[in-house]
Amino acid sequence: MATIHTPTALATALGLIAALLIGDIAVTVGLFNAEVVMYTAAAVVGTFLTPSYELGLANRLIRLFLIVMVGLFALPGFIIGLVLSLALLIFTRSFGVPYLWPLIPFNAKALAGILVRRPVPTTNIRPSILKPRDSSRQGMPQPARKAGKGGSKTIEKKK
Numbered sequence: 001m002a003t004i005h006t007p008t009a010l011a012t013a014l015g016l017i018a019a020l021l022i023g024d025i026a027v028t029v030g031l032f033n034a035e036v037v038m039y040t041a042a043a044v045v046g047t048f049l050t051p052s053y054e055l056g057l058a059n060r061l062i063r064l065f066l067i068v069m070v071g072l073f074a075l076p077g078f079i080i081g082l083v084l085s086l087a088l089l090i091f092t093r094s095f096g097v098p099y100l101w102p103l104i105p106f107n108a109k110a111l112a113g114i115l116v117r118r119p120v121p122t123t124n125i126r127p128s129i130l131k132p133r134d135s136s137r138q139g140m141p142q143p144a145r146k147a148g149k150g151g152s153k154t155i156e157k158k159k
Helices: 008-029 034-049 053-091 107-116
Strands: none
Touching: 008 034, 034 053
């Protein structure tokens, strides 16, 4: 009940301190290794930093796959699991476009355009990976301007 009335910033700090204390107690008692606590902390931070729910589910599936591979085959299982996960990403295509484009196949200009975003109205070239018939997008829209004195009809007040 007390956490309902606790300010958000303070609740976050208290949660972090509680997680550190519980992790320290678990390692001290011998329930977990320090590596397990660090892995869990990194996984939780990664979960909170994932921008979309669907991507979070995909990350959870990959993480579960890696845990199973490590549990069965130790370090070689981890390496094989990483290679298989990377191969899945490399060979996946979404609407005919490679999932890791512009990294694979490498396109430096498109990668720079993704890393350094320009405003949408100034981007007038379609991505080359789509093989468009017309590589230029629609022209820049002109801003709306008020017509001059003689160019618009004026409504006169009745006397």
